[in-house]
Amino acid sequence: MGDVATARRGTNLPRMGDFNRSVIFDAIRRAPEGRSRVELVEISGLSTQTVSNIARWLLDQELVVEAGKERAGIGKPRTLLRLNRTGMFAVGVHIDPAVMTFVVLDLVGGVVAHSRRRTPKANRPERVMALIHDGIEQLIADSAVPRDKIVGVGVAAPGPIDQERGTIVDPPHLVDWHRVPLRDALETSTGLPVLVDKDVTAAAVAETWAGGASGAGSFVFVYLGTGVGAGLVMHDELMRGVSGNAGEVGHIITDPDGPVCWCGQRGCVAVTCTPQAMVEEAERAEVIAETRHAGSLLRDARDVDAQFTRLCRAAEGGDAAAGDILNRAAERTARAVAVLTNVLDVDRVVFGGPMWQRVSERYLERIPPHLDAFSATGALRRVPVVGTGVGDDVGAIGAACLVLEHTFTPSAARLLLGH
Amino acid sequence: MGDVATARRGTNLPRMGDFNRSVIFDAIRRAPEGRSRVELVEISGLSTQTVSNIARWLLDQELVVEAGKERAGIGKPRTLLRLNRTGMFAVGVHIDPAVMTFVVLDLVGGVVAHSRRRTPKANRPERVMALIHDGIEQLIADSAVPRDKIVGVGVAAPGPIDQERGTIVDPPHLVDWHRVPLRDALETSTGLPVLVDKDVTAAAVAETWAGGASGAGSFVFVYLGTGVGAGLVMHDELMRGVSGNAGEVGHIITDPDGPVCWCGQRGCVAVTCTPQAMVEEAERAEVIAETRHAGSLLRDARDVDAQFTRLCRAAEGGDAAAGDILNRAAERTARAVAVLTNVLDVDRVVFGGPMWQRVSERYLERIPPHLDAFSATGALRRVPVVGTGVGDDVGAIGAACLVLEHTFTPSAARLLLGH
DNA sequence: ATCATTTCTCCATCGACCGGACTAACCCCT
DNA sequence: AGGGGTTAGTCCGGTCGATGGAGAAATGAT
Numbered sequence: 072m073g074d075v076a077t078a079r080r081g082t083n084l085p086r087m088g089d090f091n092r093s094v095i096f097d098a099i100r101r102a103p104e105g106r107s108r109v110e111l112v113e114i115s116g117l118s119t120q121t122v123s124n125i126a127r128w129l130l131d132q133e134l135v136v137e138a139g140k141e142r143a144g145i146g147k148p149r150t151l152l153r154l155n156r157t158g159m160f161a162v163g164v165h166i167d168p169a170v171m172t173f174v175v176l177d178l179v180g181g182v183v184a185h186s187r188r189r190t191p192k193a194n195r196p197e198r199v200m201a202l203i204h205d206g207i208e209q210l211i212a213d214s215a216v217p218r219d220k221i222v223g224v225g226v227a228a229p230g231p232i233d234q235e236r237g238t239i240v241d242p243p244h245l246v247d248w249h250r251v252p253l254r255d256a257l258e259t260s261t262g263l264p265v266l267v268d269k270d271v272t273a274a275a276v277a278e279t280w281a282g283g284a285s286g287a288g289s290f291v292f293v294y295l296g297t298g299v300g301a302g303l304v305m306h307d308e309l310m311r312g313v314s315g316n317a318g319e320v321g322h323i324i325t326d327p328d329g330p331v332c333w334c335g336q337r338g339c340v341a342v343t344c345t346p347q348a349m350v351e352e353a354e355r356a357e358v359i360a361e362t363r364h365a366g367s368l369l370r371d372a373r374d375v376d377a378q379f380t381r382l383c384r385a386a387e388g389g390d391a392a393a394g395d396i397l398n399r400a401a402e403r404t405a406r407a408v409a410v411l412t413n414v415l416d417v418d419r420v421v422f423g424g425p426m427w428q429r430v431s432e433r434y435l436e437r438i439p440p441h442l443d444a445f446s447a448t449g450a451l452r453r454v455p456v457v458g459t460g461v462g463d464d465v466g467a468i469g470a471a472c473l474v475l476e477h478t479f480t481p482s483a484a485r486l487l488l489g490h
Numbered sequence: 491m492g493d494v495a496t497a498r499r500g501t502n503l504p505r506m507g508d509f510n511r512s513v514i515f516d517a518i519r520r521a522p523e524g525r526s527r528v529e530l531v532e533i534s535g536l537s538t539q540t541v542s543n544i545a546r547w548l549l550d551q552e553l554v555v556e557a558g559k560e561r562a563g564i565g566k567p568r569t570l571l572r573l574n575r576t577g578m579f580a581v582g583v584h585i586d587p588a589v590m591t592f593v594v595l596d597l598v599g600g601v602v603a604h605s606r607r608r609t610p611k612a613n614r615p616e617r618v619m620a621l622i623h624d625g626i627e628q629l630i631a632d633s634a635v636p637r638d639k640i641v642g643v644g645v646a647a648p649g650p651i652d653q654e655r656g657t658i659v660d661p662p663h664l665v666d667w668h669r670v671p672l673r674d675a676l677e678t679s680t681g682l683p684v685l686v687d688k689d690v691t692a693a694a695v696a697e698t699w700a701g702g703a704s705g706a707g708s709f710v711f712v713y714l715g716t717g718v719g720a721g722l723v724m725h726d727e728l729m730r731g732v733s734g735n736a737g738e739v740g741h742i743i744t745d746p747d748g749p750v751c752w753c754g755q756r757g758c759v760a761v762t763c764t765p766q767a768m769v770e771e772a773e774r775a776e777v778i779a780e781t782r783h784a785g786s787l788l789r790d791a792r793d794v795d796a797q798f799t800r801l802c803r804a805a806e807g808g809d810a811a812a813g814d815i816l817n818r819a820a821e822r823t824a825r826a827v828a829v830l831t832n833v834l835d836v837d838r839v840v841f842g843g844p845m846w847q848r849v850s851e852r853y854l855e856r857i858p859p860h861l862d863a864f865s866a867t868g869a870l871r872r873v874p875v876v877g878t879g880v881g882d883d884v885g886a887i888g889a890a891c892l893v894l895e896h897t898f899t900p901s902a903a904r905l906l907l908g909h
Numbered sequence: 910a911t912c913a914t915t916t917c918t919c920c921a922t923c924g925a926c927c928g929g930a931c932t933a934a935c936c937c938c939t
Numbered sequence: 940a941g942g943g944g945t946t947a948g949t950c951c952g953g954t955c956g957a958t959g960g961a962g963a964a965a966t967g968a969t
Contacts, residue, residue, distance in 0.1 A: 079517060079726065079900055081510040081534040083957055084503075084924055091500040091925085098498060108948065115500040116907030118927050123948060140934095146946025147934040289732050301833065305729060307498060312835020313708050314871060319832040322864065324825075327746035327756040334864065336825070337746040406743075406755070410829065413738040414720065416731020445741065445753065452733060481498055483902035488535030502926055503955055510956085528916070537958055542918060559965095565915025566965040 080487040091117060093481035095125045096134065099152050100280075100479070101287065103179070105138045107149030126152060134158045134178070154178050160216045162207055162263070163471025165270060165464070166190065166228040166242070167425075168297060168372035172467035173206045175214040175221075180281030180472060184214035185464070196251045204260045222478050223264040224257060225470035227273035229297060234315030237267045266473045268311075270294070271318055273469030274423055275302025276309055277461050279480075280472040282421070285457045289417040292459075293408060294424040296466075297372055299344050301411060308482055323410050325403035343403040346379040346426050349396055353382045358392045376426075383429040397430060401437040408438065409445030412454045423459030425466070431458045499906040510536060512900035514544045515553065518571050519898070520706065522598070524557045526568030545571060553577045553597070573597050579635045581626055581682070582890025584689060584883070585609065585647040585661070586844075587716060587791035591886035592625045594633045594640075599700030599891065603633035604883070615670045623679045641897050642683040643676060644889035646692035648716060653734030656686045685892045687730075689713070690737055692888030693842055694721025695728055696880050698899075699891040701840070704876045708836040711878075712827060714843040715885075716791055718763050720830060727901055742829050744822035762822040765798040765845050768815055772801045777811045795845075802848040816849060820856040827857065828864030831873045842878030844885070850877045 098114045099106050106114075111122045129135040129152070138153035156177040165172040167190060175184040188206055191199060207224060231240045237254025257265045268276075275292035278285065292302035301318040303310040310317050321341040322334050329338025330348075342348045354361040359381045362374055385393035408420055420442070422434060439456045446454065461468055517533045518525050525533075530541045548554040548571070555574045561567035575596040584591040587609060594603040607625055610618060626643060650659045656673025676684045687695075694711035697704065711721035720737040722729040729736050740760040741753050748757025749767075761767045773780040778800045781793055804812035827839055839861070841853060858875045865873065880887055 079513050079533070081513045081536040081540070081957095082506055082905070083536070083540075084506075084926095085957095087501055087503070087506050088925055094498050094500045109946085114498065117500040117502070119948070120928080120950090121500070121502075121926055124925085126948095142935075143946085145936050145944080147936095147948075149947065303833075310724060310834075313837050314835055317833065317835035319835075322832065323829050324743035324746065324757075327743065327748075329746075336864075338743075410742050411833065413741065414722075414736065414830065414833065415729075416733055416736035416738075418732050445755075483905070486501070486902070486905065500926095503957095504926095506925095507956055526916085538917070539919095539959080540957055543956085546918095561966075562915085564913080564967045566917075568916065 080489075082486045082488060086486050086488065090481055090486045091115070091121065092125050092128060093479055093485065095122060096129060096479055097481050099129075099135055100154055100179070103153075103283075105141075105151030105153035107141060107151055109149055111152075132158070156181060158220070159475075160214075160221050161471040161474040162211065162221060162224040163273075163467040163469065163473075164203060164207065164224065164226045165273075165466030165470055166203070166226065166239070167270075167466060168229070169376065171203065171206060172464055173210045174464060174467040174471055175210055175216060176468060176471040176475070178475070180277070180468070180475070182464070182468065183216065184210050185467075186210050186213070196248055199248070200251070200253070200256055200260075204257065207257075207261060221263060223266065223474035224261060225273065225473035226253065226257070226265065226267045227270040227466050227470035227473070228267070230269035230271065230300070230319075231316045232267060232269050234267075234311070237265070239267070264474070266470075266477055268315070268470070268473050269300070269318070270296065270466045270469065271300035271302050271424075272309065272311065272315075273473055274459075274461070274465040275304055275469070276476050277465055277469035277472045278302075278421055278423065278459055279304060279307065279309070280475055281468065282460055285419065285421050285460065288419070289415075290419045290421050291408070291411045291415060291417050292421045292423060293404070294465075295346070295422065295426040295430070296424045297345070297347070297375070299340050299404070299407075303415060305415070305417070307480075309476070320407055320411065323407045325406040329403070338403075340403075340407050344400055344407060347375045349400050350375055350378040350382060353385075353393060353396050354378070356392055356396070358382065358390065358396065359385060379426060380429060386433070397433055398437060401430070401434050402441050404434070405438045405441030406445055408456075409442055412442065413446065417454065419455045419457060421457055421459055423461060423465055425463055427458065428463065434458075499908075501905045501907060505905050505907065509900055509905045510534070510540065511544050511547065512898055512904065514541060515548060515898055516900050518548075518554055519573055519598070522572075522702075524560075524570030524572035526560060526570055528568055530571075551577070575600060577639070578894075579633075579640050580890040580893040581630065581640060581643040582692075582886040582888065582892070583622060583626065583643065583645045584692075584885030584889055585622070585645065585658070586689070586885060587648070588795065590622065590625060591883055592629045593883060593886040593890055594629055594635060595887060595890040595894070597894070599696070599887070599894070601883070601887065602635065603629050604886075605629050605632070615667050618667070619670070619672070619675055619679075623676065626676075626680060640682060642685065642893035643680060644692065644892035645672065645676070645684065645686045646689040646885050646889035646892070647686070649688035649690065649719070649738070650735045651686060651688050653686075653730070656684070658686070683893070685889075685896055687734065687889070687892055688719070688737070689715065689885045689888065690719030690721050690843075691728065691730065691734075692892055693878075693880070693884040694723055694888070695895045696884055696888035696891045697721075697840055697842065697878055698723055698726065698728070699894055700887065701879055704838065704840050704879070707838070708834075709838045709840050710827070710830045710834060710836050711840045711842060712823070713884075714765070714841065714845040714849070716764070716766070716794070718759050718823070718826075722834060724834070724836070726899075728895070739826055739830065742826045744825040748822070757822075759822075759826050763819055763826060766794045768819050769794055769797040769801060772804075772812060772815050773797070775811055775815070777801065777809065777815065778804060798845060799848060805852070813852075816852055817856060820849070820853050821860050823853070824857045824860030825864055827875075828861055831861065832865065836873065838874045838876060840876055840878055842880060842884055844882055846877065847882065853877075 136155045140148040142148040156179045163174045228239045254265045271294040289305045294300045322339045326338035329343045332339035332342045557572035559567040582593045592605045647658045673684045690713040713719045741758045745757035748762045751758040751761045
């Protein structure tokens with residue numbers, strides 16, 4: 072049911088111009104050393120004339136700058152165009168169970184300013200909103216970025232998300248949070264456009280924006296955080312799904328002999344590949360000492376985090392039992408990832424998220440061979456596995472990148488007539 | 491490795507015009523009763539003038555016809571535009587392990603002509619090619635469709651496919667088939683453009699073209715054939731993946747207690763949800779009599795087909811053991827489908843394929859509740875499950891629809907500058 | 910019979926891209 | 940040192956498709 076015909080919209084001249092500008096901008100952005108007009112002609116397929124016009128426009132807007140010349144043998148040298156990193160800025164907020172992170176990013180995705188605050192445990196929504204607003208304003212003031220150069224605010228939170236209303240559906244750590252109009256409230260209080268999305272999605276967008284070569288083309292971004300999630304990028308475009316909740320991988324079965332999950336199955340990702348699952352396995356096996364915790368289904372995030380660090384340290388230090396637990400998790404993760412790569416047929420798999428650094432070495436060594444073994448096309452077409460370049464603040468950085476992506480990325484949707 | 495930057499191409503005026511024409515065409519196509527110019531204006535967002543011009547062009551091309559008037563109260567009545575079903579035709583070929591099917595389709599996806607031939611078991615590729623060519627030419631002659639009205643030929647085969655070279659990679663039933671340039675050879679011998687794709691993909695495209703309301707928006711098409719495959723359609727656009735092999739679901743684990751699969755895991759789709767798996771389970775349980783067969787890993791497709799029919803008949807006739815097997819398969823299939831819907835966040839699931847009719851009633855009754863239970867968002871956002879309207883010849887019809895889709899569908903790719 | 914209303918088309922305009930001619934900057938060679 | 944060849948980038952007029960407004964056509968209501 073619902074709308075009988077999906078509205079396939081047409082396009083017109085102004086949109087076309089806008090789109091082509093963003094194509095050129097994107098091509099410049101993806102080459103940190105800068106790009107000449109001739110290169111842009113080859114990449115975009117547009118005429119030299121058009122590229123020239125667009126370059127002039129971008130220079131006038133102060134979005135790009137001319138950055139030296141590149142002599143390629145005989146003839147007039149090419150003048151390189153590079154992003155003007157101070158041309159625009161974006162604010163990002165990550166609302167994590169444990170901590171809220173705020174960042175200001177410049178155009179190339181560099182962190183200009185940065186701050187953290189504890190996430191209040193259970194609290195009135197208005198109080199939390201005020202805290203967020205305050206964090207944003209404080210950071211803008213500290214960064215000394217002129218307000219008219221800020222293109223918007225991105226907010227990332229553990230899913231699910233109501234994309235339409237711009238709100239977090241049921242944040243497990245904010246008990247009284249119900250249908251709070253996060254986006255609209257922040258838009259009126261800050262006077263800036265606001266985007267809300269899942270942290271996993273945000274991290275994937277961060278990869279496309281600030282991840283360099285590994286963020287181009289089609290890839291699956293596997294996010295290791297409180298849970299495990301996936302961000303899907305196909306042909307440089309993020310797939311959000313119809314309700315903005317694509318990438319739920321928590322109940323893919325990875326191990327027929329694994330523990331029982333609350334969903335009724337055995338060996339789901341949620342009980343085999345998440346930090347919490349690994350920590351609990353280690354505690355049961357007495358590899359690490361059990362900490363006192365609430366005993367609720369949802370353990371305190373800070374506690375899990377600390378225990379997970381202990382587990383990884385033990386494994387690095389040569390504890391065979393600890394190593395086994397992590398190795399098994401790597402294999403199980405590989406199975407889940409194989410499901411994704413088989414279904415989606417992507418160029419590459421990118422790992423990241425707050426828990427990633429601690430296991431990156433082990434995972435990067437162990438997952439690729441498993442993945443080859445589980446691939447539908449076998450070793451015929453290997454799917455490369457890489458770790459993200461974006462560091463621990465992926466959540467907040469990604470949130471800011473949501474805004475940059477929204478305003479500057481040449482998506483097909485941008486071409487089509489709105490509303 | 492590979493190309494450093496994915497080529498994000500721009501667009502230009504002619505492409506824009508082409509795109510808008512296809513948008514209007516698509517909107518007309520999706521309303522079998524016809525659509526007025528004013529409606530088209532609303533849908534596309536284009537100006538009345540532009541719609542008027544495009545309508546004139548489509549009428550001149552004889553792709554659409556004026557079909558009566560619709561009076562909506564006061565004022566000049568709207569003249570309806572409808573597809574001219576004899577304006578264009580497409581040929582489709584399905585190369586199945588058991589049989590090759592040929593069809594000629596008109597513009598609305600109606601079957602104009604239709605024929606079948608046995609697929610030769612092991613044979614020289616040239617011989618098979620000649621057979622295909624012959625089948626096509628014979629059917630065109632029989633259908634009495636003028637050759638210049640045929641827009642192209644689509645070929646569908648069980649995957650995997652080499653999209654670049656236009657060939658079937660390793661057809662299990664055609665042993666000597668190795669790097670045979672199927673597309674190029676057919677293009678020269680018939681003089682028509684040829685497209686090659688997986689049968690699963692073709693079936694999904696058939697749904698978007700001839701499936702009515704269930705073929706709009708975002709959906710997963712679950713193809714029940716020799717194996718089980720999935721076609722992914724997101725926002726009216728088919729996702730082929732980077733190498734054209736998206737939708738491989740064969741090794742999603744559906745049952746931790748299921749049989750062992752040749753991939754080393756237990757309870758994969760390939761050994762729990764395919765007709766062959768069900769048939770073999772039934773034979774082991776002596777629900778149906780075992781037939782003499784080669785004993786090879788790949789059973790003769792015709793044999794499996796016949797046995798599967800027997801199994802379904804038994805279940806319909808009240809055989810509880812047979813019913814249990816099919817019910818279990820339904821539940822297992824639901825688990826695999828849940829993985830897809832959780833990951834992709836689609837509007838709906840569409841079932842189809844040559845084996846579908848025999849289990850449709852049972853599956854449509856049993857899968858939805860399982861799916862709700864396995865959904866990440868719970869029963870909150872139910873994903874509807876429907877059966878395809880396209881009948882048993884989905885393979886061949888889909889193959890022809892590949893051509894129609896390629897030439898008439900407003901995809902984003904069509905907008906961008908080629909090469 | 911006339912008017913209001915809605916649908917649809919003719920006309921002039923705008924805007925973005927494109928092809929070709931032109932200028933600019935540099936290397937190489939004598 | 941200076942001219943020729945080569946490549947990079949810009950100016951100009953043309954083309955093509957979308958657009959806005961005025962006008963023509965077809966109908967129901969008064």
